[in-house]
Amino acid sequence: MDEDGLPIVGSGIDLTKVPAIQQKRTVAFLNQFVVHTVQFLNRFSTVCEEKLSALSLRIQQIETTLNILDAKQNNTHEEQLQTTEVVTENVRTVAKDPRYARYLKMVQVGVPVMAIRNKMISEGLNPDLLETPDAPVPAWGDDGKAEDSSDSESSFSD
Structure with a gap:
């Protein structure tokens, strides 16, 4: 029994004597x-x-x-x-611009590229644009070449 007086195992009640x-x-x-x-x-x-x-x-x-x-x-x-x-x-592309279109045509028919590049430089155009025909054409003077050519043309007219 524990300290309360209850049995430690089981209730201590005989269940056979308890009524149903x-x-x-x-x-x-x-x-x-x-x-x-x-x-x-x-x-x-x-x-x-x-x-x-x-x-x-x-x-x-x-x-x-x-x-x-x-x-x-x-x-x-x-x-x-x-x-x-x-x-x-x-947007005008290099291929559609008449200034560049003739040079692209020259490349297609087999004119030497160095000759075409030299001609473009002498006319104040950017020869690097030959490699990118779908690129937009820079505004006049954006690539710096046109201004140089106008200066050189003015020196010829003097």
Whole structure:
């Protein structure tokens, strides 16, 4: 026995001498347990369905927002492409510029490149642009060659 006077192992009661619980009482306890368990599970199921429904609605809202953003991004991308095409059409490339086009044609027919470069330098054009025919043509005087040629031309006219 422990300090409270209770046996350490077992209750010390002979269970064979204890009368059985009435059967009606046992069935009532079981019924009450089943009813409470079913009520709990029904409430739990209802709460879960409400939360899933709210989550489904939120997912639909997010999908709608993503579709709107995707459509806006596609429109913006298309507008950027159109702007780029307009800018590209308006930009004069080396190949389209008549000052450089004849030199590019000379390269195609096999005229020595050094001779073409020397001729371009003498006319005040940038010979490095022969290597990049799709590059935009610099504005007059941007490459520094045109200004030098105008100075040299003015010295010839004096």
